[in-house]
Amino acid sequence: MWLFATENMSSDPARVRFAPSPTGYLHLGGARTALYNFLFARQTGGQMLLRIEDTDRKRFQSAAQEQLIDSLRWLGIRWDEGPDVGGEFYPYIQSERADLHREYAYELVKSENAYLCFCDTNQLQTQQTTHGGYDGHCRHLAPSNARKRAESGEQHVVRFRTPKQGSVTVHDFLRGEITVGNAQLEDFILLKSDGFPVYHLAAMVDDHTMGITHVIRGEEWLPSLPKHAMLMRAFGWTEPIWCHLSVLKKPGGKGKMSKRDSQPLDKTSGHSIFIDDLRKFGYLPEAIINWMALMGWSLDDHQEDFTIADLQQTFSLKKLNPSPATVDFSKLDYFQGKHMRLLPAGEVAAGIKPYLQHTGLDPDDATLLRIVPLIQERLITFDDAPKWAGFFFSANVSPDPADLIAKKLNQSESLDVLQHVYRSLAALPSLKHESVEQALRSLSERLGIKLGQLLSPVRVAVSGQRVSPPLFNTLEILGKQVTLQRIKNAIKLLKEQ
RNA sequence: GCCCCCAUCGUCUAGGGGACCAGGACGUGGCCCUUUCAAGGCCAAGACCGGAGUUCGAAUCUCCGUGGGGGCACCA
Structure with a gap:
């Protein structure tokens, strides 16, 4: 332990x-x-x-x-x-907690950690250009006066009163102490003029009231960490452990x-x-x-x-x-x-089925289950299934005649191979992969060519592609009739060349 | 522009003063296996951003530089 x-x-x-x-x-x-x-x-x-x-x-x-x-x-x-699941601190949708946020914002106003600001967007814009940010225009309004203006219906926001001197130090679990000069922090908004809280306030109030012990969040929040810590401290709350990813x-x-x-x-x-x-x-x-x-x-x-x-x-x-x-x-x-x-075979089968259907095929579960062992280790995503297994379910395949010619063999030799393969497979009662393997191996010996060379045209003939799952099992699943028909078709294609 | 964070192979990382001429994984190259393609096995190339310190000793600690990233809203 x-x-x-x-x-x-x-x-x-x-x-x-x-x-x-x-x-x-x-x-x-x-x-x-x-x-x-x-x-x-x-x-x-x-x-x-x-x-x-x-x-x-x-x-x-x-x-x-x-x-x-x-x-x-x-x-x-x-x-x-x-x-969706509820809980002791319901609601968990922040907008539904706005009353609570407002309450806390005004608590800060009462303790003079925050104040009402009546500047409008135009004023703020000019302050931005002349002062590089909010210039503290309403910071020193008399609270009683400000309250009166607010009560008479004048539009306002609530701002946090950040100290002008000194600095804040906050501890991050991964980065240690982070210190920022207070001069960097402006009097940020707590409550918007629509009465909704700004993230900084809402998140801190919720974190505290919900009993959050560790705030684990992205690094993009690091610059606002001092604000969050200041808020927590202004309320007299103990800070959570901050951990910025x-x-x-x-x-x-x-x-x-x-x-x-x-x-x-x-x-x-x-x-x-x-x-x-x-x-x-x-x-x-x-x-x-x-x-x-x-x-x-x-x-x-x-x-x-x-x-x-x-x-x-x-x-x-x-x-x-x-x-x-x-x-x-x-x-x-x-x-x-x-x-x-x-993954268990059944799950693979279930996973790839929709992707095959999406290409217009109609795979049956039994066949799917037989195919899975052949393609599972070749799949990356389920979406790869059509390229590995689509030909099992399509009515026919249309190989590129050029692909039917095996490496180091010419056209007539490849044609010859296909015809021999056709005959020896036709002679089998059914295409069990063991018997197919036996038949084709001995055929390749008789013909004096490598097994790979022999298999290549067959692979293209039955799958329509140069790369496919292992061939002997493929033929077994395809069945004698379909296999022979596709080889016959390939022979015809090659002859027409 | 100002503030903050980060810094080991192409990428993800191990490493918290001597165990490191820096380990693993992905990717890349080669070989083996082989029925194509995968999977698997083996091998190879490949990094401590730079400079000053501290120390007997630094990838590891400090500072400066450089580079990369993030943030500067009545967005979150």
Whole structure:
């Protein structure tokens, strides 16, 4: 047991949260953050919360929340509290908690840690150009006066009063002390003029009231960490443990991966940064999890195969890597192939069926199950199935006559091979792979050519392609009638050349 | 422009002062196996960003530089 002792084992159960904004589909960066939060919660025997950060009504997308939940679930990430499963701290949709946020904002106004600001957009714009930001115009208004203006209906926001002197120091679990001069921080907005809280306020109020112990989130939040810490401190709350994950860089390593990069990545390459796309392309959640877990985290210098259950055992915040990682899809394919080979045959059959159907074929389950052993280790994604197994189900194949000519054989020699193969297969009562193998091996000896040379035209004849699953089994599944018919057709094609 | 973070093979990483002329994995090249393609096995090439310190000793600690990244909204 001591072997596995980590800082997590000895600490109390953690309460963590994944708090996406419903502005788009779940992508790798978000999924990885969710994963790490989930793993950490499980590792410590704590809870994971899902909270929807939708205080920006302008960017709200109604479908996004369901999409998000769907992708997360598909990956196998679970949460103990959330908008869909409820929980003690309901609601978990931030916009529904706005009253609470407002209350806390005004508590800060009362304690003079915040104040009302009446500047309009125009004023702010000029301040931006002349002063490089908000100039503190309303910072020193008399509170009573400000209250009167607000009560008379004048539009206003609530701003946090950041100290002008000194600096803030915040501790990040992975990066240590981070100190920023207060001069860098302007009096940021807490409550918008529509009465909705800004993220900084809402998230801190929710984190505190929901009992969050560790904030594990992306590095893009690091610059606002001082604000968050200041808020927590102004309320007199104890800060959670802050842990900022590195960003994921897009393939090629130039720049942070972002939602806008989806276009050049998908379709053509069969890759995408969106979980939902990956799913459509026929990837396995197990593979994606294994791959994502290793982008920014590692257990040691040799183990790299992990199931999500393994990760729940071994994950630790301490082994997180603070430097950015570049997304590498070739490694995803590697893990995908591995997990594909681990799948029970029935699941492979069920997985590839829709992809075959999508190409207009009508595969039956029994045949599918016989084919799976032949193609399973050759598949990367389910989407690869049509190219490996499509010819089993199509009515006929149309080989390129040039492909029917084996390497180092000319046309008439290849024709000769096909005709011999036809005769010896026709002589068999049925095409059991053992008897096919025996027949063709002895035929190749008789003809004095290599087995590979003999098989090549046959392979093309029956599958229509140069590369196929192992041939003897293929012929058995295809059956005598179809096999002979396709060879006959190939012979005809070659003769016409 | 200002602020912050990061820095080991092409990529993901191990490494927390001597165990490192730096280990593993993906990818790449070669060989083996072989019925094409895979899978598998073996081998190879391939990195501590630079410069000053600290130290008997630095990939590991400090500083400066450089490079990369992130952030500067009544977005999250």
